[in-house]
Amino acid sequence: MSVFDPKLQKEPYYPVVKFYYYKEWRQFEMKFHSHEAAECMHVLSGSCKVETDEGSYQLKKGQIIFLDAGTRHRLIVSERCRMFNVEFSFEQGCTAFPPFFKLCKENRALGNMVNKQASQLLLHDTDDTYQCLRRLILEVDKKSEQTDFMVQLLLSEYLIRIAELAEAKVAEPDQQAYVKRALAYIHQNYDREVSVADIANSVHLHPGYLQRVFKAFTGKSIHEFLISYRINKAKAMLKQTDISITDIPHYIGMNSQQYFSTTFKKHVKCTPSEYRKRHQYNDNLRRKSEDIIQSAEA
Known part of the structure; x- marks a missing residue:
């Protein structure tokens, strides 16, 4: 499901982690493909290139690329690149945690990102977002029904941090x-x-x-x-x-x-x-x- 699906702004949907992995790639070229879930790639070391139908992005340590669901892309690694990938989507349900549309109303950065509907974003992390992602994955790994609330909480925090990085990139001059x-x-x-x-x-x-x-x-x-x-x-x-x-x-x-x-x-x-x-x-x-x-x- 796309992050920008209109249903997310009207009905009670909650973010869920679909898949994640750590991986060190060496001289690798991936075929073009797409996912039903949105994806974020965090480059931990080395460098890589991500190509989409709209352009080509060169990534190095400390950078993140956000790709919305359905975005055709491929990864190219000329030497080596270690990265952390997470795929997430949305599902309906009923928990004590606020649904996604309420988060968009409460957080300006997240609301702005959803309204702009940029299907791909190249971002610079300050380490906060990656640390948030690590806490999220530790919670996911518990594999207990009791962790659902915490997963939704941490995944929502992660999405807000991604949105804040996107907002900072647009709002500030490069030097600042x-x-x-x-x-x-x-x-x-x-x-x-x-x-x-x-x-x-x-x-x-x-x-x-x-x-x-x-x-x-x-x-x-x-x-x-x-x-x-x-x-x-x-x-x-x-x-x-x-x-x-x-x-x-x-x-x-x-x-x-x-x-x-x-x-x-x-x-x-x-x-x-x-x-x-x-x-x-x-x-x-x-x-x-x-x-x-x-x-x-x-």
């Missing part, structure tokens, strides 16, 4: 879109070792070009922004938790205590311990480090 994706990558990965090259690779730009674009829009270099973001996270931990000052660097991607202390003092004009004494005035507001550890483990 690159900066937004770079910021999203920093927000998701600041707690580990991150290089400018890693960030540039995530948005498919040369590091030097991304540096220039990033500074033009934010007023800071990527390194300056990353440091500032980490220091702000450290300040929040110092104010709101009892995490040891010697452990905080490991929570924000700074694995050297000396570097953390020096950098913190340079930006905040006081040491971490002085900052904690000034701002952590109410023990009842503090989150205990044990609670944070238990929450992370859960």
Whole structure:
């Protein structure tokens, strides 16, 4: 069933996963074909080309192509490409989860995507969509009737994220879109070792070009922004938790205590311990480090 079938906007249909797979292709050329379900291909590594009756799309790591049901297409891999494919459709039913037409009314991006009826879209992921897809597939793999609600919930979230990527692609100038994706990558990965090259690779730009674009829009270099973001996270931990000052660097991607202390003092004009004494005035507001550890483990 097409994502744009008029029945979906009038009757209680719910999204369902029809098929999915991980696959590494090597020097492969597929014949033209189509599916009764819509399909999304996530490129995890390498590159490939997808040809349709309307055009040809070159995909590389971090890109997604959405193909509506019935879209004739074929995959061509000249060297190697690892990807995650998911096919989804819609079925009638009765559950506590809202039907698709209500989701389209509630979420502007999803409603816009349905109204535009683009049967194929090339999108740039910020990792959020892929992580959502992974959670969805883990739920599908449980193979229990009790998972139906969660599958509908996660698949609906996935479709909304796809729609948001499509909306961002149309609404933003290219340079601003690159900066937004770079910021999203920093927000998701600041707690580990991150290089400018890693960030540039995530948005498919040369590091030097991304540096220039990033500074033009934010007023800071990527390194300056990353440091500032980490220091702000450290300040929040110092104010709101009892995490040891010697452990905080490991929570924000700074694995050297000396570097953390020096950098913190340079930006905040006081040491971490002085900052904690000034701002952590109410023990009842503090989150205990044990609670944070238990929450992370859960």
